[in-house]
Amino acid sequence: MEGEGQNKIMMAYDIHGNLIDPQIIKDYINKKNMENQNKIENPTFGQKAVGINFNPSQDNAVDRIKQIMANAIDEINNFRNMETTTPDAKRHASIAITEMESAQMRAVKALTWKD
16 A cells, blocks of 8 residues: 555653653664754764764864864875875874864864863
8 A cells, every 4th residue: 555654653662661762763863864954974094083973963163174184184084194205294193183173172162162
């Protein structure tokens, strides 16, 4: 039959046998679907360094600052990986990447700070 199953009632029980409100289940599924939509499948080095897919607050400002810092890290990482980059310059690049990771974490902390 056409449209069959579209109005199925979701029923689930907690570990004590109590019925869980179907709206809670729907909200949870919707939240998980939203999180998966925003996931970057093949993150760059910089995106991995900042944890681009981790934003439990779903705060757009957090996403933006992480991407800005990921871009900067990728630039320095590309420079670090060039054949012509000297060992001393590579060391400075590595330190810069570490400090950008720290700056990104502080920025996220500032954006999500609750008094």
